[in-house]
Amino acid sequence: MSDLIPIQEVIEINPRVQELGEQGFIIDPDKLDEYLKDFKNRKTTLPNKDYWKDKRALITGISGFAGSYLAEQLLDLGCEVHGTIRRHAVPMYENIEQIRGKTFLHEADITSAERIFEIFDEIRPNAVFHLAAESFVPTSFREPARVAHNNIIGTIKLFEAARRFGADLESIQVACSSEQYGLVDPKEVPVIEDLKKNPFRPRSVYGISKCATEQIAWLYHNSYGVPSIITRGFNHEGPRRGIQFVTSVVHRQIVEILDNKRDKIVIGNPNAIRDFTHVKDTVNAYVILSEKKRYGEPFNICSGKGITIANYVKLAKKIFNINVDVFVDPNRMRPSEVPLLIGRNDKIFNETGWKPVRSIVDIIKQGVEYFQ
Incomplete structure (x- = not known):
């Protein structure tokens, strides 16, 4: 000390x-x-229960932070919820303890084509939410090869499954990241989705892996018609x-x-400087974009304030x-820092009506209460 x-x-x-x-x-x-x-009195678009009722949804990384909240929302909407879990992620199961009897859990290594194909063939999902990833940026400095393999190869295997067994598939949402923007010129802040104005300059292998993830989603949509939903999530926080x-x-x-x-x-x-959004607002954006079938183009998921x-x-x-x-x-300190990340959410608001309705005060109060 x-x-x-x-x-x-x-x-x-x-x-x-x-x-x-x-x-x-x-x-x-x-x-x-x-x-x-x-x-x-801020309002946001909410999902249509009639659309989601009885839909078969698959969440990769269901036991993770965002995955657990997404599972809760989809269950509330009447979905049949399936999720992939890793055997060595047992400590994370506490995130879904309250819903384990209501969901179908499938043990899988996301990079195993055989296992992912089996799950897709069995479920024939209507909606997929790809959240499984190594998401802690410092890990990608310590174990770059493992992070790149998990995030990139896992995404390829998932999209191959979607291509082969996706007859019933209406959407496959991919959780990309603001870390793709990386070293943003301060004059370019807040960032928008247009790469001509805000090109990617990732400063970690994690950020690079998410650039690749987005390109895979775009490629499979444009080459094979896979219904890709691309979200660039900024920091999402909460209990x-x-x-x-x-x-x-x-x-x-x-x-x-x-x-x-x-x-x-x-x-x-x-x-x-970071742009924080409550995790419940973030997963609501995932659901809204999937429901409204905004295929093949990226959307910032952010609060618009840093x-x-x-x-x-x-x-x-x-x-x-x-x-x-x-x-x-x-x-x-990180070996390579991203000093300034603030996004604009005009695009998703204009196309869907989504806005975050929880403030940074909610994030702090609820985060502290969780650890109490």
């Missing part, structure tokens, strides 16, 4: 970020009422988020402070009325 640096020594003042704040794209903890006012992700790192420390078990908060890069990690911590402290010092641990 001797390497810890007081956060005030690391904070950077970025003129472009100040400009984005003046334009309303940055969340300021000291101007929270202004931000929350936009959420008052059940893995303990290694920054929001959960903060939430757990808040709980320990409230329990008088620690006297400081420690984070990585405080200057990184916040520095430093201000995320500041806001969490404010919400829970705690006063402790914050430190930066250099060992938590």
